[in-house]
Amino acid sequence: MSLDGLEKKKTIDLRQKHIGPSCKIFFSHDPIKIVKAKGQYMYDEKGQRYLDCINNVAHVGHCHPDVVKAGAEQMGLLNTNTRFLHDNLVLYAQRLQATLPDKLSVCYFVNSGAYHGHVSSLIDISPYKFHQLSDAEQSQFVHVAPSPDVYRGKYRADHPDAATAYADEVKDIIQKAHIKGHKIAAFIAESLQSCGGQVIPPVGYFQQVAEHVRKAGGVFIADEVQVGFGRVGSRFWAFQLQGDDFVPDIVTMGKPIGNGHPMSCVVTTREVAEAFMSSGMEYFNTFGGNPVSCAIGLAVLDVIEKEDLRGNALRVGQYLTNVLEKQKQKHPLIGDIRGRGLFVGVELVKDRVKLTPATAEAQEVIYELKEQHVLLSADGPHRNVLKFKPPLCFTTEDADLVVEKLDPILTGICLLAADVLRMRSEVLCCYFLHSRVGGSVRLEGKRFGKYRT
Numbered sequence: 001m002s003l004d005g006l007e008k009k010k011t012i013d014l015r016q017k018h019i020g021p022s023c024k025i026f027f028s029h030d031p032i033k034i035v036k037a038k039g040q041y042m043y044d045e046k047g048q049r050y051l052d053c054i055n056n057v058a059h060v061g062h063c064h065p066d067v068v069k070a071g072a073e074q075m076g077l078l079n080t081n082t083r084f085l086h087d088n089l090v091l092y093a094q095r096l097q098a099t100l101p102d103k104l105s106v107c108y109f110v111n112s113g114a115y116h117g118h119v120s121s122l123i124d125i126s127p128y129k130f131h132q133l134s135d136a137e138q139s140q141f142v143h144v145a146p147s148p149d150v151y152r153g154k155y156r157a158d159h160p161d162a163a164t165a166y167a168d169e170v171k172d173i174i175q176k177a178h179i180k181g182h183k184i185a186a187f188i189a190e191s192l193q194s195c196g197g198q199v200i201p202p203v204g205y206f207q208q209v210a211e212h213v214r215k216a217g218g219v220f221i222a223d224e225v226q227v228g229f230g231r232v233g234s235r236f237w238a239f240q241l242q243g244d245d246f247v248p249d250i251v252t253m254g255k256p257i258g259n260g261h262p263m264s265c266v267v268t269t270r271e272v273a274e275a276f277m278s279s280g281m282e283y284f285n286t287f288g289g290n291p292v293s294c295a296i297g298l299a300v301l302d303v304i305e306k307e308d309l310r311g312n313a314l315r316v317g318q319y320l321t322n323v324l325e326k327q328k329q330k331h332p333l334i335g336d337i338r339g340r341g342l343f344v345g346v347e348l349v350k351d352r353v354k355l356t357p358a359t360a361e362a363q364e365v366i367y368e369l370k371e372q373h374v375l376l377s378a379d380g381p382h383r384n385v386l387k388f389k390p391p392l393c394f395t396t397e398d399a400d401l402v403v404e405k406l407d408p409i410l411t412g413i414c415l416l417a418a419d420v421l422r423m424r425s426e427v428l429c430c431y432f433l434h435s436r437v438g439g440s441v442r443l444e445g446k447r448f449g450k451y452r453t
């Protein structure tokens, strides 16, 4: 072992040997070994810098010194569980509450958002998860409402009232469930869909859904695990983009809450908390709400305020969207650009009218950017939406750097696609000629292999 750690190959070998094969890795054919990070940059074992456009966990910047200090100091003093009184727990709960509408006042601290194959009841309510199972079968207690996607969804931007149309779909599902004798427990959605393809629900949708759900006896759960803590800039929580007249009954928080330290939280109303209490079940979590986590959580909130990261998200997010819009004018592959603050999606399509998802092209972009040390991901049901959700210290220079690299990649893909089409007609022609004499033709090459034209 060298001073810099294991040789990369050795790390790969040990991982293959000892880490479960269902634990996926980015760029599995050539994974990146990151050894340190700061702000919005990560460094590999050779000291090469990568621009991180996707880590919404390192919210206030990788290894922010204030957060590291708060955690280390508290770790040197005490770490224990919530069965003892501790100021950090109550002070943190109070600070968190101050960011929320008054009604959301009761916290349950946890140490993960927990849906990644740990609890079947949670996989059941996540189409993103259960669609991954080869024998996927939707639980009869789960109903999936259409995604309120005004770009490629059922009701689009030209609809006079997409919010009501999508909310009526939920109303319809509730009615059908009632006919079958089912009751409604809850509606859960991300306040802005991230894995669902950076979808921004039309304003007024949540209010109407909440009304239908509550009328049926259910509660509204807003998942802020990816999009909370000021990422959207103008508001602290993404559900607030719907307007101040909307307040969920339960909010789930994770990822950015601890800037990389494993912690999460469920905040709810006194009414829901009392109902949970009346079930007689104690809530205890060995690590959730411990003094170290709470010290870290407080430091994260301090940094967001002190460094005006919401303001930065707004300014840089707007700048990023503007420079991407210019790319859209240049590259027909870009079908849509949508976002709020530093939560931005770029949807790639092969055809702007048919909206045919450019899935392979999106993967090519991600792969090429990685080669140039920019980390971006593609998501959405068709995996064709380039997803920006960087640490909130991302700058306009970073935005310029990504676009500078993205531009020739998109041009290259366009030329390549034209090339493939041209070659395909040649191959067809060739095959026709060869087939007459019993021959065959094979088209080889790394890049062509990736295209399903």
Ligand SMILES: Cc1ncc(COP(=O)(O)O)c(C=O)c1O
Residues within 6 Å of the ligand: 111, 112, 113, 114, 115, 116, 190, 194, 223, 225, 226, 254, 255, 264
């Ligand atoms: C929107 C959303 N909710 C919940 C979770 C689950 O969080 P965790 O990975 O901490 O279990 C994730 C994680 O990827 C997420 O993206």
